[in-house]
Amino acid sequence: MRYLPTLPAIKSPPDLQRLLDIALVAALLPHLFTLKLPMLLYLLLSALMLFKSHISKMTIYGFMLLGLISIVLSFYAQYNIAALSRMLVFVSLVVSLLVLAVTLQRMSRTINFYLIFSPVLLFILAFFFFNTITMLFYALSTLFLFLLLLVWHQMQSPLDEALKMSSTLFALAIPVVVLLFLLFPRISFQKTTFGFKSDEIARTGHDGTMHLDSKALLVPSQRVVMEVLFDETMPRDDQLYFRGSVLYRDKVSHWEALPAFKEKMVNLGRVIGAESLSAYAVTLYPHQRRWLYMLDLPTKYPKKSKLDSNFIVTSDVKIDETLRYRGSSALVYKTLPQSSSTYMRHALQTDRARDPRSLEAVEAMRLSGLDEAQKAKALVQFFKAQKLIYSLRPELPDLGHPTDSFLFETKKGYCVHFAASFANLARLAGIPSRIVTGYKADRKNAIENYLVIRESDAHAWVELYLGDRGWVRFEPTALAVADDLSAKESLNVLINELDPNSETTFMQRLWHRSNLYFMYGKYTLEHWVLHYSRFKQTALFKELMQNTMFLGKVIGAFILLILLSSVLVRLLQTKSCDDEVLCVIRPLLRRLKRAGLTKTSSETMSHFLGTVQRAYPHIDRLSVIEGLYQQARYGKASDEQLLSSLKIEVLYCIKAIDKRRV
Amino acid sequence: MRSLRTFIRIVSSVKSRPNRYFTLLVITIIGLFMLAYMHNYNIVYLVMFFTFSFAAASSLIGRLNLDALDARVLSQERLFAQNASACKVIVENHTSRVSYAIECTYAGQSRGIRRIDAYKGEIIDFDVRFDQRGEHDCLPLEIASYFPLPYERFFTFRGLHQKVMVYPEPKGVSLQEYYRQSLTLIGERDDFEGLRTYQHDDNVALIHWPSLASGAGVMSKQFSHTRQDTTLDLDFLSCASSDEARLSQLCLWVVTCEREHLSFTITMPVQLLDSKKMTTDAILAYLASY
Numbered sequence: 001m002r003y004l005p006t007l008p009a010i011k012s013p014p015d016l017q018r019l020l021d022i023a024l025v026a027a028l029l030p031h032l033f034t035l036k037l038p039m040l041l042y043l044l045l046s047a048l049m050l051f052k053s054h055i056s057k058m059t060i061y062g063f064m065l066l067g068l069i070s071i072v073l074s075f076y077a078q079y080n081i082a083a084l085s086r087m088l089v090f091v092s093l094v095v096s097l098l099v100l101a102v103t104l105q106r107m108s109r110t111i112n113f114y115l116i117f118s119p120v121l122l123f124i125l126a127f128f129f130f131n132t133i134t135m136l137f138y139a140l141s142t143l144f145l146f147l148l149l150l151v152w153h154q155m156q157s158p159l160d161e162a163l164k165m166s167s168t169l170f171a172l173a174i175p176v177v178v179l180l181f182l183l184f185p186r187i188s189f190q191k192t193t194f195g196f197k198s199d200e201i202a203r204t205g206h207d208g209t210m211h212l213d214s215k216a217l218l219v220p221s222q223r224v225v226m227e228v229l230f231d232e233t234m235p236r237d238d239q240l241y242f243r244g245s246v247l248y249r250d251k252v253s254h255w256e257a258l259p260a261f262k263e264k265m266v267n268l269g270r271v272i273g274a275e276s277l278s279a280y281a282v283t284l285y286p287h288q289r290r291w292l293y294m295l296d297l298p299t300k301y302p303k304k305s306k307l308d309s310n311f312i313v314t315s316d317v318k319i320d321e322t323l324r325y326r327g328s329s330a331l332v333y334k335t336l337p338q339s340s341s342t343y344m345r346h347a348l349q350t351d352r353a354r355d356p357r358s359l360e361a362v363e364a365m366r367l368s369g370l371d372e373a374q375k376a377k378a379l380v381q382f383f384k385a386q387k388l389i390y391s392l393r394p395e396l397p398d399l400g401h402p403t404d405s406f407l408f409e410t411k412k413g414y415c416v417h418f419a420a421s422f423a424n425l426a427r428l429a430g431i432p433s434r435i436v437t438g439y440k441a442d443r444k445n446a447i448e449n450y451l452v453i454r455e456s457d458a459h460a461w462v463e464l465y466l467g468d469r470g471w472v473r474f475e476p477t478a479l480a481v482a483d484d485l486s487a488k489e490s491l492n493v494l495i496n497e498l499d500p501n502s503e504t505t506f507m508q509r510l511w512h513r514s515n516l517y518f519m520y521g522k523y524t525l526e527h528w529v530l531h532y533s534r535f536k537q538t539a540l541f542k543e544l545m546q547n548t549m550f551l552g553k554v555i556g557a558f559i560l561l562i563l564l565s566s567v568l569v570r571l572l573q574t575k576s577c578d579d580e581v582l583c584v585i586r587p588l589l590r591r592l593k594r595a596g597l598t599k600t601s602s603e604t605m606s607h608f609l610g611t612v613q614r615a616y617p618h619i620d621r622l623s624v625i626e627g628l629y630q631q632a633r634y635g636k637a638s639d640e641q642l643l644s645s646l647k648i649e650v651l652y653c654i655k656a657i658d659k660r661r662v
Numbered sequence: 663m664r665s666l667r668t669f670i671r672i673v674s675s676v677k678s679r680p681n682r683y684f685t686l687l688v689i690t691i692i693g694l695f696m697l698a699y700m701h702n703y704n705i706v707y708l709v710m711f712f713t714f715s716f717a718a719a720s721s722l723i724g725r726l727n728l729d730a731l732d733a734r735v736l737s738q739e740r741l742f743a744q745n746a747s748a749c750k751v752i753v754e755n756h757t758s759r760v761s762y763a764i765e766c767t768y769a770g771q772s773r774g775i776r777r778i779d780a781y782k783g784e785i786i787d788f789d790v791r792f793d794q795r796g797e798h799d800c801l802p803l804e805i806a807s808y809f810p811l812p813y814e815r816f817f818t819f820r821g822l823h824q825k826v827m828v829y830p831e832p833k834g835v836s837l838q839e840y841y842r843q844s845l846t847l848i849g850e851r852d853d854f855e856g857l858r859t860y861q862h863d864d865n866v867a868l869i870h871w872p873s874l875a876s877g878a879g880v881m882s883k884q885f886s887h888t889r890q891d892t893t894l895d896l897d898f899l900s901c902a903s904s905d906e907a908r909l910s911q912l913c914l915w916v917v918t919c920e921r922e923h924l925s926f927t928i929t930m931p932v933q934l935l936d937s938k939k940m941t942t943d944a945i946l947a948y949l950a951s952y
Binding site: 120128135136139140143150154155157165166168170172173174180184186529532573598600 | 682686690693694699705706707709711712713716718719723754756759760762763776777781782808809810812
């Protein structure tokens with residue numbers, strides 16, 4: 001690292017062979033992750049061999065044999081034509097052969113046209129394997145490196161000058177690239193993974209069941225489950241419920257969904273009276289299940305997925321790689337009255353002998369003759385009256401009578417305990433209930449329309465069936481009267497980092513916010529760069545044609561980009577001042593040049609100023625400038641005051657020339 | 663508008679010619695295009711657009727690199743037909759930019775200049791050769807460069823803005839030989855007027871050896887005219903058989919006379935050329951343009 005600051009001062013580029021080596025190393029970098037072990041070992045040996053001053057022909061033949069053996073070992077599993085028809089296997093084979101050819105050619109110490117082209121070829125082949133943000137940054141930096149090496153080789157100058165020149169080329173290219181990227185016609189709708197399967201094995205905090213026993217031990221993870229970008233304004237905090245699964249069956253230790261065969265018997269869910277529709281794009285990271293999390297309640301869902309009667313959207317295939325989809329949901333809704341007796345039967349099923357105290361508390365409510373809505377209201381009041389505490393480290397409830405245990409004994413729990421008790425209590429009171437698990441997002445994890453949902457946002461809430469109103473969402477966790485902060489600290493997690501009441505430090509809040517902005521930047525880059533498609537292009541063109549204001553903004557932004565690029569080029573081309581005296585007088589020389597008076601390199605300053613005096617007889621300070629110039633140039637020591645006087649005189653003369661023009 | 667005019671002027675004055683690396687560039691762009699277009703692969707699109715834009719930006723910078731340069735002849739030796747002469751050319755950079763990787767070519771000779779700093783110049787030497795006598799225009803100097811990217815060669819021609827006089831090829835009988843053949847013209851060392859006593863500062867070559875041998879003492883030969891005082895009379899018509907041969911012969915003698923500090927006159931058909939009244943260059947120019 002200590003040599004880094006001295007790098008720009010390198011006077012001239014290394015020879016072509018060294019420059020090629022640098023380019024080859026850069027181009028080979030992504031292939032190190034795809035080449036098989038034998039090829040990697042061969043590459044390492046070849047690299048070591050290049051340090052030798054002389055390599056005999058026999059050694060080169062030996063390495064050719066070694067390379068061929070490495071290729072055979074690397075592809076031993078694909079000894080058939082069918083395997084080679086798979087693009088990635090074929091490309092891998094091409095890369096291996098290219099690596100062999102390059103190393104052999106390099107060992108011969110002869111630079112030919114093909115060796116010069118090989119870094120470009122290796123660089124292009126890497127695109128078959130990766131399509132990530134990292135690859136984007138790698139591609140751009142390698143491109144810049146190639147440019148720098150080429151320019152440096154041509155210039156044969158110090159590195160800092162080559163850096164400036166390649167940066168100038170880069171700055172000039174940016175507006176063109178932006179314009180081409182946005183407007184270059186795209187015809188392909190499909191993105192390919194070239195047969196690559198994701199090796200990202202992951203699962204989310206939501207798994208379709210809800211445990212109350214020891215398996216329910218909560219370990220909130222900050223791993224991102226999905227990212228959502230809303231088309232318009234983000235819904236309110238109390239509307240950010242993403243449905244995962246709907247649980248009907250109370251198995252004491254856990255709640256579970258109805259078996260799939262029962263779901264097939266009923267009609268698909270339908271929303272009636274949908275209002276406040278919200279459209280959004282979701283980037284869902286692999287969780288190895290089929291759930292596509294959508295906001296309550298989904299009205300439009302992606303292709304190759306289905307919506308069931310519980311408004312759960314599931315994909316036809318397992319989500320084993322990052323999936324991007326669009327959807328829309330009704331934030332205010334009313335569901336179609338439940339027609340299936342199967343669901344209603346399960347939604348009322350409870351063991352009345354299991355929780356006697358709870359049964360006693362709601363028995364009067366059940367027999368009161370109140371309608372479901374009134375009963376639900378009373379239930380909420382009862383729940384609130386129990387003064388329950390939200391805790392991430394609660395005692396395990398007694399599974400012999402879990403509702404009684406939570407409501408009257410431990411009184412501490414988190415969403416699963418609240419939801420299970422509330423749902424059971426509702427059933428005891430005669431109200432059909434079910435538990436919905438999924439994610440409850442928090443607007444504190446949002447920037448503008450962008451929202452991040454993490455595993456720690458996994459949540460359970462309850463839906464009660466209130467006759468004509470259909471299924472209505474209830475949030476029993478919100479009925480807790482206090483938070484058990486000590487439990488939060490013991491878990492060393494920050495759930496409500498930005499809560500003004502929580503005791504988080506400024507650094508923690510800053511870290512959270514910075515992380516969020518980083519994710520937003522990454523998402524925006526992915527959304528607009530990696531996943532820019534014909535759909536987005538068509539939408540952009542449509543908007544440009546219809547919205548004059550937007551068109552103006554885009555044109556304005558592009559002009560601004562050109563200006564910025566020009567300023568950058570100008571800055572890069574500005575030469576640092578080697579000659580102090582000349583630099584002070586240079587503005588005047590430039591001005592005079594514009595006026596048609598150019599000082600030739602062989603002309604003395606005195607002679608030139610004489611010519612200027614004849615052209616501008618009204619400027620009476622030229623002799624002063626000449627005197628100061630001669631003193632500064634040929635005096636014993638350079639004087640700051642002298643230079644500043646010269647600067648003032650130069651400015652005066654420039655003004656005088658300008659005035660004459662006016 | 664002014665910038666546009668400047669741009670058009672630069673584009674029209676500095677030309678470019680693609681080379682084999684240009685083919686490579688095209689193949690790379692096509693390859694990237696196919697990869698990107700088939701799969702809507704945005705990273706590849708970006709790389710393709712960047713490659714294209716670098717090439718376009720390089721085209722602009724390469725032209726600016728050469729547009730700033732001018733060339734003029736700094737000094738040159740006398741030019742004689744069929745003979746090579748050294749010529750110094752200065753290539754100047756009149757802008758605040760540095761020009762890089764310059765290659766100057768004049769009459770098939772190439773000279774490389776690594777860089778020319780802002781407002782500075784570099785001097786290069788060329789051998790100049792003309793086949794025929796007379797007034798000629800200097801050939802334009804080709805200034806070329808592969809900077810900044812080597813896929814195309816930028817080049818421009820700079821007229822050296824100079825008319826040069828090429829003198830006849832100096833050839834024929836040497837002046838000494840001619841003297842020997844024409845003894846009556848200037849005499850020999852023994853054609854002295856008389857003898858005198860050797861003086862201390864007399865040239866040893868003037869000693870009259872027969873006198874010394876006969877015991878008459880050391881005597882010096884006395885001449886009525888010394889060599890320096892001799893004005894050679896050269897005649898155009900009698901010196902050779904054809905005009906071109908005559909001009910070449912006279913050119914050779916003029917150059918020899920100049921070297922030997924001899925005065926001369928040349929009798930031309932319509933004019934007498936006197937070295938005391940005309941400079942050697944003027945006489946040579948007369949011969950060149952005859």
